Amino acid sequence: MKSTQGEVYKRREVILQRLKSQGNVSVNDLADELKVSVITIRRDLALFEKKRMIERTYGGAQYIEGTVNNEYDIATDIQHIYEDTTREQIAIKAMEMLPSDGTVYFNSGLTTNAILKRIPNSNLNIITNNLLTLFNAPTENSIQFTGGDVSEKHNSFVGNIALHIIHSNRAKICFIGTGGISSRLVTTHSLLESLVNRAMIENTDGPKVVVAQGYKIGREHNFMTTPTSLITHLITDSSADKDILEAIRAQGVTIIIADQSITK
Numbered sequence: 001m002k003s004t005q006g007e008v009y010k011r012r013e014v015i016l017q018r019l020k021s022q023g024n025v026s027v028n029d030l031a032d033e034l035k036v037s038v039i040t041i042r043r044d045l046a047l048f049e050k051k052r053m054i055e056r057t058y059g060g061a062q063y064i065e066g067t068v069n070n071e072y073d074i075a076t077d078i079q080h081i082y083e084d085t086t087r088e089q090i091a092i093k094a095m096e097m098l099p100s101d102g103t104v105y106f107n108s109g110l111t112t113n114a115i116l117k118r119i120p121n122s123n124l125n126i127i128t129n130n131l132l133t134l135f136n137a138p139t140e141n142s143i144q145f146t147g148g149d150v151s152e153k154h155n156s157f158v159g160n161i162a163l164h165i166i167h168s169n170r171a172k173i174c175f176i177g178t179g180g181i182s183s184r185l186v187t188t189h190s191l192l193e194s195l196v197n198r199a200m201i202e203n204t205d206g207p208k209v210v211v212a213q214g215y216k217i218g219r220e221h222n223f224m225t226t227p228t229s230l231i232t233h234l235i236t237d238s239s240a241d242k243d244i245l246e247a248i249r250a251q252g253v254t255i256i257i258a259d260q261s262i263t264k
Contacts, residue, residue, distance in 0.1 A: 008085075009239070011036065012044050019054060019063040026060040047085070086213045086237040089258035091115045093235050094175055094211055098124070102172040105200040106130055108156030108193065109177030111211045116143075127169060129157040129196055151192060158192035166199040174204040176231075178212050180219025183247035186210055186228055187221040194223040201225070207232045214239030217248075228253065 011034050018025050027045070031038045045061045048054045054061040091114035098104065101123040106112045113132040129146040132155050148162030176197050179188040188194050201208050208231045217240035229251040236245075237258050249255050 011040075012047070015041070015044055016048065016053070019048070019061065022063075024057065024060055024062040028059065086239070086258065087111050087114045089237060090211050090213065090235050091118055093256055093258040094209065095119070097173065097207060097209060097233070098122075099172050099206075103127060103169055105166070105171045105174035105176075105204060106133075107174075107176050107197050107200055108132070108151075108154055111177045111213070112175050115175055115211070127165065127171070129162050131155040131157065146196075149192075151190070154190060154193055156193060156196070158190075158196055162196055163199050166196065166203055169203060171200070171204045172206045173209065174200045174207075175209050175211055176200060176225065178210055178216065178225060179221045180216050181210055181212050181228060181234065181248065182218055182220050183244060183251060184228055185220055186225040186231060187219070188223050188225055189221050191223045194225045197225040201230065209233040209235060211235045213237055214241075217241055218244040 014034065015025065015030060018030070027038050027041045030041045034041070045054060045056065048061070049056055052064065054063055056062075087110060090111055094115045095118055098119065103125040104127070106116055106126065106128040108128075108130040110132070112128070113130055116126070116128065116130065116133050119126070124142065126143045127146065128143065129148065131150070133143060134145070144165070146157045146162035146165040148157040148165075149159035150156075151158050176186070178186050178197070181187070186197075188197065210231050210233070212234065214237045217236055228248055231253055233254045233256060234245075234248060235256045235258055240257075245255050
């Protein structure tokens with residue numbers, strides 16, 4: 001049976017606690033204790049190794065002293081790994097919705113940036129206010145930045161120039177990262193960000209896709225991007241609250257769980 005994101009989170013927290021307390025762990029022992037396959041444990045350890053928290057040894061792993069100082073750090077590190085993993089899963093699923101050509105809007109944020117990093121050389125005309133894309137998006141693609149006022153806090157372009165560029169184009173599809181989505185509203189922390197997000201949605205002829213990790217489902221922030229009923233798709237992960245997802249689905253939104261199959 002496939003593990004939920006919550007189960008994965010808890011398992012990795014146990015592994016990291018064992019590493020910190022014991023100094024080293026055995027793959028076989030962890031698999032027996034946590035009742036999962038050795039392949040699953042190796043995958044978990046590979047993530048810790050990528051974060052330079054452990055060194056792999058024959059049949060196990062050794063903790064690198066000083067990388068985790070206390071219980072808070074363990075929870076924080078696990079949360080970061082969880083966020084990185086689910087963000088990539090959402091990006092992979094979003095790639096399946098990309099058209100072969102035409103204009104696509106991407107707003108600012110880490111999740112939309114994860115999608116942008118994965119787009120191969122294509123005939124797409126990408127329009128974005130995402131400043132992170134300046135540093136890591138493939139250079140082969142046509143990427144048009146909206147320009148405008150720079151929001152350093154959100155790594156984005158905002159303001160009248162950004163809005164003008166968006167209103168001057170029409171997109172086949174848009175991908176919108178968000179601070180929160182409930183059955184009523186898609187919301188964010190920033191008024192200026194919400195205006196850009198709303199303009200992208202209003203100037204998209206096809207699917208209007210919100211990408212949000214599970215912990216954002218059910219949250220509402222101060223500034224509305226759009227009523228939830230006006231988006232067409234939500235891509236999230238299996239840690240999202242199931243009752244809230246059902247309420248969002250009732251608004252006519254197609255729910256896509258990045259680590260499961262599509263449900264409608």
